[in-house]
Amino acid sequence: xxxxxxxxxxxxxxxxxxxxxxxxxxxxxxxxxxxxxxxxxxxxxxxxxxxxxxxxxxxxxxxxxxxxxxxxxxxxxxxxxxxxxxxxxxxxxxxxxxxxxxxxxxxxxxxxxxxxxxxxxxxxxxxxxxxxxxxxxxxxxxxxxxxxxxxxxxxxxxxxxx
Numbered sequence: 001x002x003x004x005x006x007x008x009x010x011x012x013x014x015x016x017x018x019x020x021x022x023x024x025x026x027x028x029x030x031x032x033x034x035x036x037x038x039x040x041x042x043x044x045x046x047x048x049x050x051x052x053x054x055x056x057x058x059x060x061x062x063x064x065x066x067x068x069x070x071x072x073x074x075x076x077x078x079x080x081x082x083x084x085x086x087x088x089x090x091x092x093x094x095x096x097x098x099x100x101x102x103x104x105x106x107x108x109x110x111x112x113x114x115x116x117x118x119x120x121x122x123x124x125x126x127x128x129x130x131x132x133x134x135x136x137x138x139x140x141x142x143x144x145x146x147x148x149x150x151x152x153x154x155x156x157x158x159x160x161x162x
Contacts, residue, residue, distance in 0.1 A: 072098025
């Protein structure tokens with residue numbers, strides 16, 4: 001597998017041969033051909049019209065570019081119609097890199113890319129931030145059960161974020 005999105009699989013073949021990954025890519029191509037992914041022949045507009053629209057929601061607050069790139073690649077190969085991501089240049093680039101990597105594996109149509117913007121009021125965008133050292137040692141941790149985003153977790157070994 002070639003990590004540079006601009007390259008096509010033929011340019012990566014030598015590198016993949018040395019690592020023994022060409023067989024894996026061929027298996028993926030074969031599986032895609034066998035499964036007959038509908039999006040290979042339908043556009044996102046047709047998916048909407050048929051009620052078969054599929055969107056990967058990374059959302060406005062998810063910014064792990066490695067995970068986003070990989071998810072974008074896998075979901076593009078699976079035939080997703082749209083990928084929703086944060087309004088951050090590195091995140092949008094990661095989505096596009098994942099899409100290009102998928103197209104290098106199999107000539108599938110590009111999904112749409114949707115940019116989500118944080119409005120500062122939607123609970124889905126809120127992130128819990130606080131210093132656990134500010135909590136008294138005998139605290140019953142009421143914040144954990146009432147956090148609207150379920151973003152606070154106190155594990156057995158002390159505080160950790162989820």
